[in-house]
Amino acid sequence: MSERYDVLVVGAGCAGALASERIAREGYRVLLVDRRRPEELGHESCDMVEDEALTQAGLNAASLTTGPSRVTGLEVISPDTATTVRLSEIPFRIVDRRLLATTLLARAREAGVQVLTQCTVGGVEVDRGKVIGVITDRGAYSGRLTIGSSGLDRVLCRDLPSGMGIPRRLRTSDFISVYRETRNVSHEHGAGLQSGSYRYHVGLYGGYSWTYTSEDGTLDIGTGVQDVPGNPDPREIVLGYVRSHPEVGERVISREGGRIPTRRPLSTMVTNGMLVVGDAACQAAPVIARGVGGALVGAMLAADTATASLEADDFGVDSLWSYNHSYMMERGAHMAALDCLRLLMQRMSDKEFSWGMGKKVVDEAEISSALTGRFAVPKAMTKLRTFFKGLGGVPLLVRYENSLRNAQKVFDHYLAYPARYYEGDFADWSQQADILFEDAERV
Numbered sequence: 001m002s003e004r005y006d007v008l009v010v011g012a013g014c015a016g017a018l019a020s021e022r023i024a025r026e027g028y029r030v031l032l033v034d035r036r037r038p039e040e041l042g043h044e045s046c047d048m049v050e051d052e053a054l055t056q057a058g059l060n061a062a063s064l065t066t067g068p069s070r071v072t073g074l075e076v077i078s079p080d081t082a083t084t085v086r087l088s089e090i091p092f093r094i095v096d097r098r099l100l101a102t103t104l105l106a107r108a109r110e111a112g113v114q115v116l117t118q119c120t121v122g123g124v125e126v127d128r129g130k131v132i133g134v135i136t137d138r139g140a141y142s143g144r145l146t147i148g149s150s151g152l153d154r155v156l157c158r159d160l161p162s163g164m165g166i167p168r169r170l171r172t173s174d175f176i177s178v179y180r181e182t183r184n185v186s187h188e189h190g191a192g193l194q195s196g197s198y199r200y201h202v203g204l205y206g207g208y209s210w211t212y213t214s215e216d217g218t219l220d221i222g223t224g225v226q227d228v229p230g231n232p233d234p235r236e237i238v239l240g241y242v243r244s245h246p247e248v249g250e251r252v253i254s255r256e257g258g259r260i261p262t263r264r265p266l267s268t269m270v271t272n273g274m275l276v277v278g279d280a281a282c283q284a285a286p287v288i289a290r291g292v293g294g295a296l297v298g299a300m301l302a303a304d305t306a307t308a309s310l311e312a313d314d315f316g317v318d319s320l321w322s323y324n325h326s327y328m329m330e331r332g333a334h335m336a337a338l339d340c341l342r343l344l345m346q347r348m349s350d351k352e353f354s355w356g357m358g359k360k361v362v363d364e365a366e367i368s369s370a371l372t373g374r375f376a377v378p379k380a381m382t383k384l385r386t387f388f389k390g391l392g393g394v395p396l397l398v399r400y401e402n403s404l405r406n407a408q409k410v411f412d413h414y415l416a417y418p419a420r421y422y423e424g425d426f427a428d429w430s431q432q433a434d435i436l437f438e439d440a441e442r443v
């Protein structure tokens with residue numbers, strides 16, 4: 001007989017660790033499983049994370065890094081480098097991903113979560129259309145509720161029988177490939193670099209690149225490129241940057257690569273007996289592919305629904321539905337609308353991007369909205385109308401206007417996400433969402 005828990009959580013990344021802690025604090029028996037060793041959780045690097053999400057999760061950003069956690073400057077540079085937009089408000093903090101992982105794991109343990117590391121989950125156990133547990137290389141575990149938080153592997157989703165609602169596979173183009181290196185700053189040429197400052201270079205192969213100079217004398221260089229055939233390897237872009245910038249030193253302190261799902265939210269993140277959170281549920285911000293903030297917010301909302309369902313002893317789709325609804329209201333509608341802009345950006349040429357930034361068609365307001373994950377179309381629309389008076393026939397303006405219109409429709413549609421689960425209503429809602437995104441992809 002497999003051991004039975006109230007909740008099984010698969011994946012001890014930021015989403016899984018935070019969700020399990022919150023549920024255990026309510027007095028439930030939680031098992032958190034990860035295939036890695038505890039010291040391998042997180043990443044070997046410092047990440048830029050949404051400040052608001054850290055605060056909501058009760059995390060003190062200053063204690064999550066050995067260096068300064070404040071980002072002192074954030075600049076976005078056009079592909080032709082002629083235009084730089086400086087953000088006046090920077091809602092991000094620098095977080096050491098190993099420290100974040102250790103902190104969240106310690107908090108989970110302290111709340112009573114049983115942690116099982118070096119244990120690989122192979123799939124779900126389903127009985128009469130309901131997830132009742134997981135199968136691992138150490139045996140089977142059963143739970144009243146299962147949470148899938150295995151990041152982009154989406155091991156539980158991939159193993160679901162068809163017809164259980166949560167999409168099993170994502171398209172390749174729903175991912176961005178990321179590569180980054182941390183290097184020393186050259187003693188000889190690096191004197192002019194401003195520390196604590198992020199620089200984003202946009203419009204490269206449907207992605208972006210960034211550099212961050214830390215006060216400890218290191219330089220983080222990274223690139224994200226949409227995962228579609230023909231796009232270059234992001235590693236080559238980073239190495240090209242290194243070769244052409246003498247301020248970047250020779251010594252590689254760390255390097256890592258990976259993929260991040262960057263797309264609209266899943267139409268549903270719940271099925272009978274199971275819900276998904278974090279990268280597994282595509283909760284990263286689509287334009288900049290930052291996923292920690294989304295994973296933390298998703299985890300908190302998932303934990304709220306899980307505890308209510310445990311209390312009611314009801315794990316059917318209708319009981320778990322409040323997670324879908326609260327996520328769409330709090331974050332998902334913004335992410336879906338911003339995904340329309342991501343689709344436009346990934347199709348814009350470098351020339352169009354540079355022109356748009358040079359003419360201030362895309363300015364601080366839009367860039368700030370895209371980076372912070374808050375969709376703010378009315379201002380952009382008003383501004384666009386003034387551009388049309390002077391530059392009416394420019395194809396990019398027409399596409400941008402169409403994109404904003406689509407984004408507004410998508411935003412409204414996601415805000416009208418069904419508050420309760422009725423199969424027919426949800427099918428209508430999903431079909432309409434697909435139609436809206438077909439339009440968005442045509443821009």
Ligand SMILES: Cc1cc2nc3c(=O)[nH]c(=O)nc-3n(C[C@H](O)[C@H](O)[C@H](O)COP(=O)(O)OP(=O)(O)OC[C@H]3O[C@@H](n4cnc5c(N)ncnc54)[C@H](O)[C@@H]3O)c2cc1C
Pocket residue numbers: 010011012013014015016033034035036041042046047048049050119120121122149150151152153154155178179180256257258259260277278279280284289290291292293295
């Ligand atoms: C190179 C790179 C740079 C990034 N930079 C940033 C950044 O600056 N800011 C930001 O916000 N985001 C960044 N991200 C994205 C961010 O790392 C993810 O969005 C975030 O980690 C998602 O959290 P999660 O908990 O959903 O998944 P993860 O952190 O991926 O955790 C998933 C866990 O599941 C475990 N697991 C997977 N499969 C199994 C299995 N079969 N059995 C058992 N356990 C399993 C894994 O070992 C892992 O510990 C970056 C990503 C990459 C690749």
